[in-house]
Amino acid sequence: MHVLFLVQGEGRGHLTQALSMQQILKTAGHDVIGAIVGVTPQREVPAFFREAFSAPITPVFSPGLVYNAGTNALEPTKTTLQAIRSIRPFWKSLKQVRDIIETKRPDVVINFYEMLGGLTYALLKPSVPMICIAHQYLAFHPNFQCPKGQWMYRQAFKINTLLTCFGAKELLALSFDKQPDFPQRRVRVVPPLLRQEVASLKPMDGNFVLAYVTQPGLRSELERAHQERPDLKMDAFHASATSPDQVIDETLTYHAIDGKRFLNYMSRCKAIVTTAGFESVCEAAYLGKPALMIPQPNHFEQACNAIDGQRVGVGLGATHFNLDQFMTYLPQHDPSVSERFRAWQQQGYFMFLSALNRATAPGDQRSGGFLMPRLRQLLR
Structure with missing residues (x-):
């Protein structure tokens, strides 16, 4: 099986998870043919990922988070405004991602919480199935706990998470412990991805x-x-x-x-x-x-x-x-x-491989609905 990665380049977590998945796939005899990594002019692909990832890496522009330099607080308004100002280059990035997928023709795309993936599948509809992996997909699980109040931040978090996973066959929600799956929203609960x-x-x-x-x-x-x-x-x-x-x-x-x-x-x-x-x-x-x-x-x-x-x-x-x-x-x-x-954590190896097999099995490859109905459903 040939697999292409889409990876959010913000922070260390998603990149590390991608390295862990590469190790699992290599052990199972599958071929990771490349990684598309979301970057900004201020944030390049980190050296630790470039050195450890064994396939070609393609950096593609994707808007990042904005933090206050003095207080270190995340600034949602400035983050949103920056994303809006980046509409034109971001649209170019979506077409670039679509073209890479259609040129490389992997059997499956694994998206590690990169918004480029969800919006490319929502708007440009590549023909290759995609699964998404991140801890954040627990936000769509009924057992998920979050801070009381903070309604605006909660909805912004859910919307941002939703934008990463349109068109995904499954959402693999990394969890500290075992919980039941939630198939109504395509959520399967899986163990964390840790490197060997x-x-x-x-x-x-x-x-x-x-x-x-x-x-x-x-x-x-x-x-x-x-x-x-x-x-x-x-x-x-x-x-x-x-x-x-x-x-x-x-x-x-x-x-x-x-x-x-x-x-x-x-x-x-x-x-x-x-x-x-x-x-x-x-x-x-x-x-x-x-x-x-x-x-x-x-x-x-x-x-x-x-x-x-x-x-x-x-x-x-x-x-x-x-x-x-x-x-x-x-x-x-x-x-x-x-x-x-x-x-x-040790149960993860077979659970991840099973997810790949389900994603590539013959069947319905549709993206799973229009944007607004899905948005209304997941924000409930």
Whole structure:
């Protein structure tokens, strides 16, 4: 089977999931023939993905998220306005994606939450079946928990998620734990996608807290927390770090973002502080490391991740770097959570391959309805 990927290039999670899926497909004898990655002029395809992905990569323009440089808060209005201003180049991108699909003629397209995929299938209707994979598709599941109130953010999140998956045969919703499928909305609940590098690690009990922050604005929060708890040794992988090991003082060291080194540090830490990104929390859960999950301001998806992660017991949700609260929580953390998580994650191999077989089986290849009826249905 020949498979083409469509990958959102924002952050690390979807790119890492694509690498994990490539490993699964190679093990099963399938051929990943390429990846279309959504980029912006300010955000290129990350080096860690270029180095690890073994097939040709085609960067294609796709509007990104806008954050406040001072507060690190996601700015939905500016994000929307930027997307509107990008209509013409975005339409060009949709036609480029359609042409790549029709030229390469894969057996199936796997879309990792890239809006280019959903809108290309909605408006230009490529002839190749597509399935979509992301944690965000749990938003269409009746068991999904989200912050109370925040109606506007909730609807914006659902609309954005919907725009990534028009025309998909199935939505594979990555979940911390096993839940029933929801076929009424094409949702199948599947385990997280973790790279083989994570499974090969041998966790050890360390004496330091690991921090992972991708947005520069979070640096001030991290340093404020360090000043409050200078006795607590912290190693922080930070987007603005300029060297592999940037020593600040005896108990705080910054590290430049490096996937392999980060996993090594995670296997040796006693706990992790992160911005409630699904991928990092899953890696921590697999390695048995409790997580302090701090959603970025106005980032509804991360707020949902923190609630969901706390529900299954992988860590503690918080609004800021409250290290005292986290240290109080650690003795209460249940280590059996990691055992259950591992057992669930190991079921993924056959579930993902089964989804590919269903997508390519002869049958109805239609996109599943018009835009507005589908929008009204999913926002209920």
